[in-house]
Amino acid sequence: MPSKQRPLSSKDLLERIGLGEAQPNNLLQDEPLSDLLEELDGDLGAVLQERYRQLGVRHVFKPGDLVRWKPGLKNRRLPGYDTPAVVLEVLDTPIHDGEQESGSAYFREPLDLVLGMFWDRGKARGDFVSYYLDSRRFEPWSRD
Known part of the structure; x- marks a missing residue:
């Protein structure tokens, strides 16, 4: 039985979009974060709503x-x-x-x-x- 894939952690997300510890970049960028999330097949709104949902799971x-x-x-x-x-x-x-x-x-x-x-x-x-x-x-x- 395949295991359920866990959602990306914030650290993993930053690594995937090139803002991890190995490649420190200025977080104050002109481009919106949603542009950086494009390669993850998602949008910033969806990520925010998912984090909100996770916070509500007790x-x-x-x-x-x-x-x-x-x-x-x-x-x-x-x-x-x-x-x-x-x-x-x-x-x-x-x-x-x-x-x-x-x-x-x-x-x-x-x-x-x-x-x-x-x-x-x-x-x-x-x-x-x-x-x-x-x-x-x-x-x-x-x-x-």
């Missing part, structure tokens, strides 16, 4: 569950894409990020999931840390 998590970012919805450095994190706690009442600038991606973000993961850099590499994150951006982790 999963019920409990402590001990392994989770990962949903494709295209990673908005923090940790954990990495396809890197599992363990659920430490699910908050009944979300804590809202205290970011004061309304133009920030974190402004009033509802943080209702406490995840445990390993720090990946520097002297603390391998230390177990916890972060508060938005559960809407996560899905159950599985070994693909």
